[in-house]
Amino acid sequence: MTRQLHPLEINPKTGEPFLRLPAPHQNIILTPPRQGDQSVLIQHMNDPAIYGWIEGPPVPYLPEHADFWIQFVKEESDTTLQYLRKSAENFPNGPLQFVDASPVRHLREVKENGTDILIGDVNFRRSPFEEVLDEAERKRLQEENANKQAGDPTIQYAVGDWLAASHHGRGIMTAAIGLLMTTWAIPRMGARHVVAHTFAGNIGSNRVFEKNGFGNRGLFDNGKTVRGEKKVLTLLEWKPNDG
Numbered sequence: 001m002t003r004q005l006h007p008l009e010i011n012p013k014t015g016e017p018f019l020r021l022p023a024p025h026q027n028i029i030l031t032p033p034r035q036g037d038q039s040v041l042i043q044h045m046n047d048p049a050i051y052g053w054i055e056g057p058p059v060p061y062l063p064e065h066a067d068f069w070i071q072f073v074k075e076e077s078d079t080t081l082q083y084l085r086k087s088a089e090n091f092p093n094g095p096l097q098f099v100d101a102s103p104v105r106h107l108r109e110v111k112e113n114g115t116d117i118l119i120g121d122v123n124f125r126r127s128p129f130e131e132v133l134d135e136a137e138r139k140r141l142q143e144e145n146a147n148k149q150a151g152d153p154t155i156q157y158a159v160g161d162w163l164a165a166s167h168h169g170r171g172i173m174t175a176a177i178g179l180l181m182t183t184w185a186i187p188r189m190g191a192r193h194v195v196a197h198t199f200a201g202n203i204g205s206n207r208v209f210e211k212n213g214f215g216n217r218g219l220f221d222n223g224k225t226v227r228g229e230k231k232v233l234t235l236l237e238w239k240p241n242d243g
Contacts, residue, residue, distance in 0.1 A: 004088040004097060005081075007183050008104065017081065019104050019183060021175045028172055029116070030104040030180065032077040037106065038066035040118040049165035053202050055226050073123075077103045098151030101125065102184045107163070107176055120163035122176050124185055127156040130197045131235045133222050151190035158195050159185075161205075174208045181212060181238075193239055200232040209236040 002010060008017040021028040044050050045061035058065055080103040087097040107120035126145050132138040141156075148155050163173045185191040198205045200219055210216060214236040224231045 002088070003094065004084040004091065006096060017104060019179060021172070021179055025170075025172055025175050027110045028119075028176070029108050029110060030102075030122070030176065031106050031108055032081070032103055033070055033074040033106050035070065035074065037070050037118050038063065041066045041070065044118075044162070044164055047165055049168075050162050053199055053205065054160070054162055055224075055231075059227060073105070076101060077105065096188065098190050099188060100150040101189070102180055104180075104184075107172070109167070119167050120161065120173065120176070122159065122161045122173075122180055124157050124159050124180070124189065124191070124194070127158040127195055128197075129156070130158075130222055130224070130233055131195070131217075131220055133220065138222075153190055153192040155191070156193045156195060157185065157189070157191050158197065159209075160196070161208075168204065173205075174211045177208060178212045186240075193237075195238070196236040198234045198236065199226075200234055202234070206234060206236060209238075212238070214238045 002008075005017055008019060010017055016031055019030040020026060021030070042061055042063060042065075045057040045066070046059070051057050051059055051061070080099050080101050083099060084097065084103070091097065102122075102124055105121055105123050106118055107122065108116040109119050110116045126142075129138045129141045129145070132141060145156055159177065161173055161177065181191075181194070185194065194214075196205075196209050196214060198209075206216060215238070217235040217237050219232050219234055221232045224233065
């Protein structure tokens with residue numbers, strides 16, 4: 001039954017799937033979002049060291065925002081897991097089925113007593129094509145990309161992330177993105193083209209992607225405004241033969 005979940009491990013006590021980061025970060029795992037993540041998420045999303053570098057969260061970040069977001073991402077993860085479990089019934093001996101997302105995305109630090117705490121998030125999704133400056137062409141590419149079947153090697157994915165400020169500078173996000181790329185995005189999503197869009201000046205995030213084989217394609221200005229502030233973006237791009 002678990003073959004279609006490969007290479008995810010299963011927590012024997014909770015039944016929750018997870019991926020464990022490689023040494024020296026074995027105490028960090030990637031799991032699905034959980035009901036109950038809201039309180040810690042609110043703390044992180046109200047930290048300017050985090051929200052200053054990402055587009056999504058409203059400021060201030062309120063309990064209703066966290067409730068909406070956790071429900072949204074948990075449903076997405078649950079849908080992927082349900083599809084994989086159904087595929088295990090339909091294809092008990094394989095082949096492994098392609099999916100459109102990673103069911104594990106929340107980074108958690110596991111304590112010595114076995115409890116864990118939410119410290120970050122890594123998300124793969126169909127690309128918004130931020131780097132395409134013409135709005136009509138961008139919309140056309142988004143729609144074309146969205147209509148492709150999971151596993152299509154011409155799909156352009158985008159990856160986004162955040163990490164608790166207390167854990168910056170340790171190589172955790174570099175390891176997490178590398179793990180998800182090699183164990184999930186490439187083999188289980190069929191990803192062959194992945195981009196990241198970072199705010200200009202986010203040197204740390206750019207280095208995370210560059211260490212994972214993403215090429216820095218430079219700055220671009222598509223007119224984006226975030227919370228009333230104009231933002232110039234950096235495009236980082238990965239393809240299998242770039243490296």
